[in-house]
Amino acid sequence: MSKTGLTVKALMEALDGAVHGLVAAPRGLGGLVRTAVVADEDGTVPPAALVVIPSGATALAVRAERQGASAVAATGDDADGLRDLGLPVLSVDPSIGPDEFAALARSVLEADPTESRHGDLFSLAQTVATLTGGIVSVEDAAGQVLAYSASSEGADALRRQTILGRGCPESFLAHMREWGVNERIWAGEVVEVAERPDLGAARRLVVGIRAGERALGTIWVQVGDRPLAPASAQVLHGAARLASVHVMRANSGARSTGRDTEELAVGLLTGAFDTDALARHLGADPSTPVSVVALALRGPEADLPWRLDQAAEITSVYAAAYRRDALVIPACGLLYVLLPATTGRSPAAWTGELVQVLRDNLGTPVQAAVAGTAPRMRAVPSLKKVASRTLDVVADRPERRVTAFEEVRSSVVLRDLFDTLADTPRLRDDRLDALDGEQRRSLSAFLDAFGDVTAAAGRLHVHPNTLRHRVRRICSLTGLDLDDADQRLLAAITLRA
Structure with missing residues (x-):
């Protein structure tokens, strides 16, 4: 106990x-x-x-x-x-x-105080297991176990010996040295270690955890009851980059946690503090162009905080594989990803892959918005608002997995306009307050169809003559002159707002 x-x-x-x-x-x-x-x-x-x-x-x-x-x-x-x-x-x-x-x-x-500092690594190990479909352990440079995922019946004898003995058996470490695996790991490769039944070892992938040239440890993924996911090597590269931060923090005894970093990173989104100083503190170059992506989980509200944590873990691994200096920031019920400008795959293509991974592993609808690229960090807050607005616009269209701001620019701008109108009641046509719900819907359909009675009536599922009668009645009640372009425009804006 x-x-x-x-x-x-x-x-x-x-x-x-x-x-x-x-x-x-x-x-x-x-x-x-x-x-x-x-x-x-x-x-x-x-x-x-x-x-x-x-x-x-x-x-x-x-x-x-x-x-x-x-x-x-x-x-x-x-x-x-x-x-x-x-x-x-x-x-x-x-x-x-x-x-x-x-x-x-x-x-x-039961971990001792030193081991308990590796709590973030247990979470990371489980995330890697989820994304690869394998059985994961994280070890330090001496082969001692720091963290591991829950294992299924597919765990091999080497895995059980490693967990029970709190470290990789020396016999296997010796074979690793003989096979030249260590040199390849520290060269930055994800190395496949073949199955060795004589050693009780199934096939494995391993990647090194490094800080510059300093070796900090390894992440192992054992093949279990099912094949590893095709993107397992990419996942391991990202996980190794995140693990290096966790291991260095734990080894230094620092009290700063991932949650502290998240709270500081929120400052980049809000612009409430010195953005350039915060960026430098978080290891980002404030003068580098940065793409802003936002993710929304469309699940039950009661389950959102838990799912958001899971989504942040998965996103962090994928983002670290894509860009070493990427930042993943939970804020206001959404996840924001800051991706310093890079060549190769576009942020939209990478985001599409990430959304698919999140949907597959969380079992909940996920939507993403690609807001654009800020010329430097201090421009991120404005793009953060654009990203959240874009997600608002597509919230009722779950089939849209990834949406670029440019695709819905008009809808986003209109929402901002309507918010302004809501704060200024005089900027509306109050004559329309006299209309009931059916009359408002009829006038909206008529205006949206540019006066095409047949098209508007079809949208309302009524006879064209019925709609003509309603429009004449509306004009009589309100004094609205639909031949006046200004009155038509104001009426349309008032109804939309």
Whole structure:
């Protein structure tokens, strides 16, 4: 049992992909968890425990609550059935058994203070596992395990030895040296290590984690029950770049977290602070042109914060592979990606690939807006507004996965105009207030069709003579002169606003 423990929130963040979501948290996520156990009919629950409920045994959750559990975890319908419990309820990846999930949680909780600084790496390892379809471990330069993903039945003997022994067996490290794998890793390659049944090792990919010329560690992806994703090498390159930041921060004992960096990066979007100074602090060149992309998750509002965290992890890996100095910034319920100008694939093409990956892995509709390229960092706030406006315009058109601002410029500008009109009530034709809903729809259709009664009537599903009668009645009620171009324009703007 951990002497100090972690809050439910911190434990969830460390377990990341092994937890599919938060079903309920009636008293928040601040409760302390010191151990993790699997509930059974005869056992007692230690205080401050995360209790894993086996399939079909939801009645045990009530007993766990009475005995002082801090949270419970279950899969699928079982988790949904515990919404009324007075504890946080975690929904677990159904491919992970209760015993394995409890062991994974304990490994996080029982890490010593030095190891606990690698919490971000557990999250990263799970994200890499999700994106590659493999089984992931992160090791330091000496082969000691820093973090790993939840594993399925496909884990090989070498993986089990590595996790249980907290490090890669020396026999395998010796073979690595003999095969010349290390030289290729530190040259920046993603290296394929062939299957070796005699060593209990399935096929693997490995990439080095580096800071300049300094070797910090490695990320391993073992092939499990299914083939690795075609983009696995790209994913590993991005993950290695992110891991170097996490490892250096952990090794230095720095208290600054990824969340601190996110909060500083929000300043680049809002322009509330010295943009150039913030850019330099975050390792970006303030004078470099930067493309601005925004992502929106169109799922249930209650699930949005959790899904947004998952989306940020996946996006960070892909963005780091695309541009080493890319920034991924969650803000205002959206994800913003700042991509310093580069040659090669356009931001729109890269964004299309990312949206597909997010849709596939999150199981929720995702839309993206490519706002354009700011000539330097201080111009980013204006493009941030353009990106969010673009997403507003296409929100009711989920088939549009990636939209460039230029494609919907008129709609975006009109929305800004309507917002201005809403703040200035006198800038409208108040004579139209006398119209009912049907009359307003009829006049709108007539104006949108440029006075083509047949086309407008078809859109309204009424006879053309019916629409002619309505238009004459509207003009009589309001005094509107539809032969006057100015009056037509003002009427159309008023109805749209």
